[in-house]
Amino acid sequence: MTALTIHDVSRRSGLSEPTLRYYEEVGLIGPIARDPSSRHRRYGDNDLDTVQALACLRSMGVGIDDMRTYQANRARGRAAAGEQRDLLRRHAERVEREIETLYVHLEYLHAKSELWDARERGDAAEEAEASIRVNAIVPRLQEALR
Structure with missing residues (x-):
């Protein structure tokens, strides 16, 4: 031992x-x-x-x-x-929800960085498109934060 x-x-x-x-x-x-x-x-x-x-x-x-x-x-x-299986599956489902939330966060960060990239380059058209993408993500982001 x-x-x-x-x-x-x-x-x-x-x-x-x-x-x-x-x-x-x-x-x-x-x-x-x-x-x-x-x-x-x-x-x-x-x-x-x-x-x-x-x-x-x-x-x-x-x-x-x-x-x-x-x-x-x-x-x-x-x-x-x-019982052990059910306990572990319940936590697996919780982790899956957390991963989904993180994907929304990641999508938001990418879209927001694209907006700022377009702004830095002075590309008004691309900035407007990026802004639309960001605004489309915001409701899902808010839902994920609940």
């Missing part, structure tokens, strides 16, 4: 040491074994696997409650497969 320090696990997972302590405090990981003499945390291979899974979920914007559910379902294995 590997005995990793909190610093090692932080470096490997990308989660900060305070986050690791918090995840232990709220029951997402652990309890983590302690070194008998120093009382410092010592993470094993299973702990590292759990932390890395949580780091992935966190990077995708999954909240603590859904992380708890994910962990509980993970422990239940096949019996919780459907």
Whole structure:
């Protein structure tokens, strides 16, 4: 069994040491074994696997409650497969909506930069066309911001 320090696990997972302590405090990981003499945390291979899974979920914007559910379902294995699938699909749908929003933002930024490019060149016709494109995007941008 590997005995990793909190610093090692932080470096490997990308989660900060305070986050690791918090995840232990709220029951997402652990309890983590302690070194008998120093009382410092010592993470094993299973702990590292759990932390890395949580780091992935966190990077995708999954909240603590859904992380708890994910962990509980993970422990239940096949019996919780459907619930696990539904939880992950729900977050996949959320990420898809975020991507759609980002595409609208990107389209707006491109159109707006084209407007300013035309303005810099003194091309009034192209500036007017770019302005029409920008104005056509604005309602979708406003909807995406809601």
